[in-house]
Amino acid sequence: MRALREAAANRAQDSGSDEESGSDNESGSDDGSGSDVGSGGGDGSDSDAESAVSSTHSPRPSPPRPVARASVATTSRVKLPPKADAKGKASTVFDTPRVAANATFESLGLSQPAIQALATLSIKAPTEIQTATIPAMLAGRDVIGGAKTGSGKTLAFALPILERLARDPFGIAALVLTPTRELAYQLAEQFLAVGKPMGLTTETIVGGMDMLAQAQALERRPHIVVATPGRLCDLLRSDGVEQGKLRRVRTLVLDEADRMLTPTFAPELAYLFEQIPKSRQTCLFTATISDAIMDLAKRPPPPGKQAPFVYRVASDTMTVEKLKQKYLFIPSQIRDPYLYYLLLNPPSDIDAVLAAPRPKPKPKPTKRGKRARSATPEDDTPHIVPTIIFTQRCATAQLLHLILEELDIPSVPLHSHLTQPQRLLSLARFRAREVPVLVTTDVGSRGLDIPEVAMVVNWDCPRRADDYVHRVGRTARAGRGGVAVTIVTERDVELVQSIEKEIKVTLAELELPESTVLENLNRVSAARRMAAMEMSDSKFGERKAINQAKAIKRARRDAAK
Incomplete structure (x- = not known):
């Protein structure tokens, strides 16, 4: 990935002059057990928290040259x-x-x-x-x-x-x-x-x-x-x-x-x-x-x-063979329109069975004299393949969910700021394919078995190879195919290179038509503004912060007894 290596070198030279402010002003990550702490409108601080993206619009990086996926060998032994230990000897x-x-x-x-x-x-x-x-x-x-x-x-x-x-x-x-x-x-x-x-x-x-x-x-x-x-x-x-x-x-x-x-x-x-x-x-x-x-x-x-x-199980890679792994190399400031375009236009090599629209249920029979109601209202909602979007933070997951709703793409959130009944309801609706998109933190990356997931999108590049493996493992399950797309920004180059090295797979480049993607920039930007206002009005994260503070007080009181 020559272009990514060049981007890494440029990032090292320019790191001192980058102004760090961004629209996703959250910190902290969901640890899967509900232990993250909200602070104001975002999450609690965490050592793995991603730094804020630059607020200045930089030109789109030159895309990396497409590369072949690493071959996968199998063995019965x-x-x-x-x-290797510290001295280089194999255990x-x-x-x-x-x-x-x-x-x-x-x-x-x-x-x-x-x-x-x-x-x-x-x-x-x-x-x-x-x-x-x-x-x-x-x-x-x-x-x-x-x-x-x-x-x-x-x-x-x-x-x-x-x-x-x-x-x-x-x-x-x-x-x-x-x-x-x-x-x-x-x-x-x-x-x-x-x-x-x-x-x-x-x-x-x-x-x-x-x-x-x-x-x-x-x-x-x-x-x-x-x-x-x-x-x-x-x-x-x-x-x-x-x-x-x-x-x-x-x-x-x-x-x-x-x-x-x-x-x-x-x-x-x-x-x-x-x-x-x-x-x-x-x-x-x-x-x-x-x-x-x-x-x-x-x-x-x-x-x-x-x-x-x-x-x-023997394998030269840490991911299944039927999983097509891709990356999208774009500036951090324009991820929104690229995500919108990707959901409306998934990669052509996606699993055909999973990508097929589900037949609409027939209207239920009614008693004589009453008009039959259609099972679902007729609308122009585009067909979206079953997709899971992964983020690092609870606030980002909630914000993306609201943005997609503003863009008429049905979705449900899953993160630790939701109550347990809310989390179960989100999963149930996604499993039943009532909604095509689940936006989640890493709370949804471990072990969840939803065989019909056609695509996984890493909105935030995972910090570790293990996290990447578990995220992309939500698709291509039970012998089916699947596609995983990782959005790589100018700040994620070293991360994705490290992941490739550890999982022994080279991600293929996904090219999207930039001019067509950016046609929706104004609409998507307006959706983000509306979503941010809704989060602010709902005081997202404050309830969890209050409960966490109460728990700390109780623990101190119990310890003092």
Whole structure:
């Protein structure tokens, strides 16, 4: 990407003279757990916060020369890549046996009730990660599983849990911890989809919902508890929940383990590990094997216990082959009209099935004497392919949502400034394709399985390769195709180059007709002004800041007792 390298050099020379002010005057990012703090009209400060864009209109950078996508090699021999230490020596390589290409769920050890439940969901054959890890989990071994997004990791741990539950249905069989509320609800739904015919009961314990009702739910001893760590800790520490509720947990699962094993969740995880038996089975599943996970895999097992079964699906890249990854190199000041044009004119190589308009529902029959009403009002709303737009900040997500609404593009927001019912409603409407666009922070990047997403747009360039992988993994799922477009501004050149190097994929250039794009500049600018006024009138972020201040006061008061 010669032009991007040249832009990086020019950026280094001009960095001292840039005036930093911009229309998106927010700071901070959504961490997926609702911990970001609003300040005035934006979010709380965060070390990953993006600097404000320049307010002066610079000429459009010369686009990078189109480059070929890196070739992808596959191998049937699975190894975790060697990790070099500070002295440059490669650490131990974890090796796993070959996986049978013609494996069936029956050959993996699942019983007929589970197989029949899978058949009703049109799931007929296991994926590679399922073929590798299900037998190990059924044998009671600790498991570390790594596979790309959309490869069936959830069923890889859900099916063994359900199979063992069918043999011993007493008490809480498994505790599944996730970093985000939305992922927790999704996992519970997937457990029920397979396990409901077998009499499975689940409870979802997350923040933002009635704490008393959740305490009562734990009292009922469900088979599966899916929770975020913070709320579960609060429940166990409260007077309303008897200590020892988790003493019968046989399997602990950390989903999105790379995110869970960070300092953010360390205190809660340490407390929860004390509440469940040390003899438990522990399973970690993730799309990205982090250093913390590698360190866990290398530790000698406790006396009388086997070393964990470690499996990572072999690939030369961190993203799926059917995902077309592109970048759009434009000045930061004119991202709005480019986004508008991109939504109306998606790339031509987008998945044809996902891009096809859904047939409108037929009008419902009415009683005699009443006029039939059409299911949806006739309008000239253009067809928009199912799209997820990712931003760094809550305020940016809300602002883009309002801008799109002003431009007659239906959308829903998803970020931690919304209440939990509002977040669930946004997801439900997008899943049902009532609206074609979901504008979200990274709260929506982890694990959400919405197979019909045709395009992902990174409005803000991700700060880390891991975040990029999880974002673009919301499309090209379950064998379908998908397109991911990352908007690269003059300040993002080094970021995107670093991401390309780590994921081992070279992004292709997406060229859009600048003159046609800018024809809508005035309309889009007016929409931004109206959206900004609406956010100001609604005092966006103030409620969260007030609640956060109250929480800090309560914590200080409790600590002083």
